[in-house]
Amino acid sequence: MTDGNDDFRPRVLVTKIGLDGHDRGSRIVAAACRDAGMEVIYTPPWQSIPAVVKLALEEDVDVVGISSLATDHLIVPKLMTALRDAGLGNVRVVVGGIVPDNEERLLIDSGVRQVFHPGSTMDEITTRMREYAREARRAGAGVDAENPT
């Protein structure tokens, strides 16, 4: 799990937006991120887009992970716009869950960094989230993430 630089602690928000409340996926991913040494901010389902933006801002997160089982991914493009409007364009957003191929394209075009489909391993998810956290840190601070101030 470690990438040889234990000083780097990604800050990730694991949440669900929209109407559905199936939280098996978000709970398992949150636990896996915590076990992989990340700072995890976890919320119950049904967060509004403004609530997620506020939390991302206040908690200074690097990555927002959106879990979606029942079509709530359809409003993720709105979340991307809201994050950018709040000056959080550097925050990386990943989506995990049930996303049809043709709609994955829409999400990526709106700025989503990656969509994790059912069958993704926790190792794969946490490795990528760590990588995206570095990107976010670099993009946000304008400094080398290897030497965070």
Place this chain on the structure above:
Amino acid sequence: MNQPIDPHLLASTETARERWQREFDEGVGEAGVIANVSGIPIQPLYTAADRAASGSDELLGYPGQPDYTRGIYATMHRGRTWTQRQLVGLGTPADYNRRLLGLLDRGATAISLIPCNSVYRGLDMDSVEPELLGTCGVVVNNADHMDRCLAGVDVGRLSCAMNDPSPFTLLAFMLVTAERRGIDWSRITGTSNQSDYLSHYVANHMFYRLSLPGARRVLMDHIAWCRRFAPRWNPMSVVGQHMQQAGATPAEAMAFTLASAVQNAEDCIARGMDPGEFLPRFTFFFDISLSFFEEIAKFRAGRRIWARLARERLGARDEKSWRFKFHAQTSGVDLTRQQPLNNIARITAQAMAGIFGGLQSLHTDSYDEVFQVPSEAAARIAVATQNILREEAHLTDVIDPLGGSFYVESLTDQMEAKILAIMTTIDDAGGMYRAVEAGLVQRMIGASAMRFQRKVESGEQVVVGVNKYQADDDAANRPPVERPDAAAMQRHLDDFRAAKAARPAVAVAKALDDLTRAADSEDGNVFGAVVDGARAGLTNEEICTRLRRDLGYGQPLAIV
């Protein structure tokens, strides 16, 4: 009878059993211990000795007779097989109606209604993100919408499974529809499929609406009201499906469900109801996972535990109250996005386990449910799967065909012991209501979900196409998903806004105040007031919002 045919081929002291053991050990070497999902060790071979050792050496009874291990009816699947109950719901009421009439044309006699997630959340269509409307179910917000859903359908003739959590607004809308058409409520048959509020707090949090005590009270009102005014309606469906989908093992799911049923029945008794009157209208709803024999044993064990509980603990004297009637749905979490057509094989095995388990009603998933609400083509395969198993494979020719199998009977006994042990944990915590309030059940399920995930990640639990036998991903089997027509949904929304605005404000205020009066009074029946409100034109959100105010909002229980 265990004497070998040719004894001198054996070492003189070796019995047949010993010879088998020796040859098995030589053949497989050091075999690791295999256990099923519920944690019961599984032997390579079962004999009569195992069945005696597992506890029950009594003769098996007959179907339709206590303890019902072999089925709740004498005829079982040889008589009436099972209800094919496919979930339907998408888009606008007109979309739903089209799909429903199509199913009825093809001979369906039982229907279901899945509302949009916004309905589950107690929200009307004018207060949610429009992108989400109708993507997971039909948008029904008032009695007029239900009337359109059921246009051209004889609601007095069909059995309807209503996916309708507390405070049961959809049933209220349907009763008003029936009333408008002059159909007597005594003819209305079907089930309130999501009446088990406890399961909604444990898992599938889609349904949070009322506080735990509020939901408990409304359920009691609902059961009492239906008993009096819609006596053929099943107001109570005790749900294990959500919990198993959320990660509970089969034994846990059965134990939590039975504990919920006991909780609800004891609440009814405390309210002064007679178990002989309400228990015959209790039904159950379960998940069928791919753990084939474990599922069969789960159902057989659950059936006999319930018969005992109903008689001994709840004091029901009538056999009708002891029968464990259940609907089952093949497990969606077992399906894979990779090589999606493989899901048809998975669903077939799951359905077989449910049939051998003695179910009364079955929903087979569509293979495409991992990426969308079922397409019509995939839904047809799901129905065909049931027809093939019944009419081509002849699975229903013999009642309880696995009864008497050394393995199945031993496993049934062991699952029974496991289920009873988990139920004791719940009883020790003060019953299901208290155990859910304290988060105990949620923590147990979370731990089981994590254990299963680790088994999949380590490869100990094979998932074909995911952690073994991976193949080039054939995206061609995942056709583009179509969402409900945005223009039609917009028209539905405009109509709804106009209809709301056209209602006399005084009548709306009065109907809402009547709800409050019922909620505030100990003798009032909240569900009766919901039906009156539906008749007066109240919307789902108006009813839910007022009852949340009066009975408390269902906050998620934070479980870490």
